[in-house]
Amino acid sequence: MQIEEKPPFATPFEWIGGEDKVKALVERFYDLMELEPAYAQLRAVHGSSLDNARQRLFWFLCGWLGGPSYYTDRFGHPMLRARHLPQSIGGHTIGIRERDEWLACMDQAMRETGVPHDLHQRLAKSFFQTADWMRNRAGA
Template structure:
């Protein structure tokens, strides 16, 4: 991926797009008014998930993604908006195409597993 600087850039662009693009309104509505906490937690999580420092696990223990997201209504629309937003962010931050395709597959599998409606 290119280290923490690249992960941070991806996370920042992801949440910037969520705020800016009308296509991601359902996704944005699922978050509170301030995205700072979400930005930080996704950065910490992705660092470890991508094989780097385990910032998230060190702070909160096992991610337990499905359990931690259960309070949020996640259906096909929310999953697809998250995936589209992340794909756009990966494209705009220069994630290499081969890696981008592998990540898209992994993100889809995780996102589909997270659906609760």
């Protein structure tokens, strides 16, 4: 069994730097999605505008990281897989490629917004577990 050191802050939300840093991370994530050809497949499943996605991810991450529960206050339990399932109805499914693009985009956004290295590593593990669980299509 590997024992991890206790994080230097009570919550990942405090560790990342609060709302301003979460907002910067979300903004960079979606900016990269729009700018980088490497994330084209991921961008394609988000529809014509990213405004709603930006706001909802910000709300979600604040609570998920241990900060204000904006998302659950508005919508209840996130039910991530169920909320993303409608994308498959229109032919936009989440497979390995979309998962990997999401993870790469978030990894780049965390690096570019200065998420502390140890927190970055912990979040990357959690993001992978969640993103892999979100897949609703086998294969690439």
